[in-house]
Amino acid sequence: MARRNEERRAALLDAAIEVLAAEGARGLTFRAVDQRAAVPAGTASNYFANRDELLTQAGGRVYERLGPGEAVLAAGFDGPRDRARLTELMHDLVARVTAFPTGFLALLELRLESTRRPELREVLTARIRADLEGNLAYHESAGLPGDRSTVLLLYLALNWLVLEQLTLPELLPDQQRHGLVTTLVERLLDAGPQA
Template sequence: MRSNPERRTALVDAAIEVLAAEGARGLTFRAVDTAAAVPNGTASNYFANRDDLLTQAGLRIHDRLGPNPADLDQPPSAEFLTALLQLLRHRLTADRTGYLALLELRLEATRRPALQQALTERVRANLEENRALHEAHGLPGDPLVLYCAVGGLMLEQLTLPGVLPEGALEDVVQALVHPGT
């Protein structure tokens, strides 16, 4: 296997583009080579097989969608939490391709145990990190409920825009962070 990290990242990013545009069935080494604008056969030099490529794409998506550590360095408050959730929405909206590819990978993971295990470990670790951050900062609301609510809202917003009214995220976050206000 080749070890050029920049080329590997470019190929994985191209795989994410293919997943978002064509779905998991459209993800082939040749499609990745074309999307990355590299010679045919390049992707097969970097990934042992299609499962390896799918797993690497799943892990890379979380890196792309994850927060910038500087965004987390603010005093704890309900406003901080609201700003973080709005930042998450912005990141997911800005990298719509990454989010749609992640949805494709989650569906594909139901048929591929190794991919399911890799994604489960990564998402579980992210959720635990979010919970720890939430508790360490003494933020309001339940982090699991917020995770589920924001995930559902983003699914609607990015796959069926127009279903939810404008400001739905803010309204839901307000209700969860400041119940009864």
């Protein structure tokens, strides 16, 4: 029964992500989640104490689904750890994030909502900080080229590139976006250690 409850909770959170992406944070209601998940009315309210809990847990679920998985993480330690490998990993990252567009858009909605909800901002800040620190530690332990600033700049630039791709897809053609990722890695590495 516990497994079934966890599967139902995950399905409700997946539905909440879809609602956030389609309707925004204001559209996220228990009723909307129940409808999107195709479950009886009142189901979401049995799993989440309130809307704030639903918002917070939906953010956590996005990160679960966006995670690279063990195979991708292990691949960072395979083969040469050079510019080409870092570039490949960044292309893979952009592809993985853009393959789950509603997740990224839901996170944007959660970030906007966090400007009005200090508790949500605290949870998101901690989660995103942990994710960023994990990326920095992974980069260092894998022995990939570049320093801490390189990783931070990649994080910031690629997040905005993904935002452009998902919100204004006609702005930059696919081939141009691909070339920008490669150019970004090359220029950051050519710049050398950053402050």
